[in-house]
Amino acid sequence: MKETNMGSSAMSLETLRDLIAQAAKCAFVAVREELGEANIAGYAILSHDCAYSCTPVVVTHKAMTTYQHGSAQDVLFSVVEWDHYDNSERFAQVNDVLLAMYEAGDDEIDDQWHEKFRELVFEANVQALEHLVGEGFFGDQQARNTLFVLFSLSDSETFDSHEPQWVARLNTAQVTQQNAQWRETLDTGMDDIEALIKQLNLQ
Template sequence: MDFETLKQQIESAARKAFLEMYEKHGAEGIYSFALYSDEGAMTVCPSSNTQEMLKEVDEDDTMYYKYEPAEWTYEMEGADKEFNDICTILRTELEKNEEDDEWFQRFQAKLYATCIEVLEKLKNENFFKNIIGKDIFLIFTVSDYEFEKHDLKNIIIRLNDNEYKSEYLDWMETWGN
């Protein structure tokens, strides 16, 4: 699989998804954007959340709803055709190699790394900041899968140079307590 081409497709889809979300929901105070996949490496999807949504959340659950993309208001919304095309490419590639566990482990790791690289590139270009005028929270996550705590910490540090980074890392310290 040509991961460089896939990376360009994911970047283009992510840009389009965020622009669509901003156009439709910018007045709601978008503060976050995520790319996420699944443990089977069959999908890449966007997710966004807003300050408006957080007003509806019980105070005890605020951090979870603020930082967990699966709970965000606009999960799997934006650039629908582009992300569907990416998912089709991924599933086709997986079907061709379904018997090879070592290949799958490399494929999964490369897909996850590619998504993180896309988010990092967009952050470094100030893509999000240039649209909404401030930094937002960025994350890559995988549904029904938990990264090792140190790996998740590294993702947060890599993708966030803002107040969200320290708040998320502080929140991480409360996990399991």
């Protein structure tokens, strides 16, 4: 049973996963009731580099069609651009637990504690969403081919190091391929920008 070295605030991966899954399901059910399930194009849990809090997020089809700074896929595959954040108390218990674990970290006891803590939180969130996928919360294969599910961080190197694997674990092969193709367009765009900068520097 995996757990962080957090002393009395330690929590197993399985316990944290189950706590997050329950909170996420409650939050997503509530947002379905508010927005209408047919209007939702994606579900996610969003955290940050420190990983001591997280929040459920959804994106609507309306947000994808009205986005003015890129394509619909730029919205769908960029969780920070999503339009509906659940700021209710449904994740309050989860975040209280995460903050207690974070504050219990001690570099003198284990100088790697924060990295271990982050990886535990990341994995617990992904497994929580996997649990919802497995129980059919996001629909059958056909429905999931038109839906995006993800755990993501607001600003982190995990976009490259972790997120492609998370996408594959939480989505159908069809959606995973679409995400991979979108990522390739980002890489191509950066190559074009770097080439332009190099050209300007040579002038």
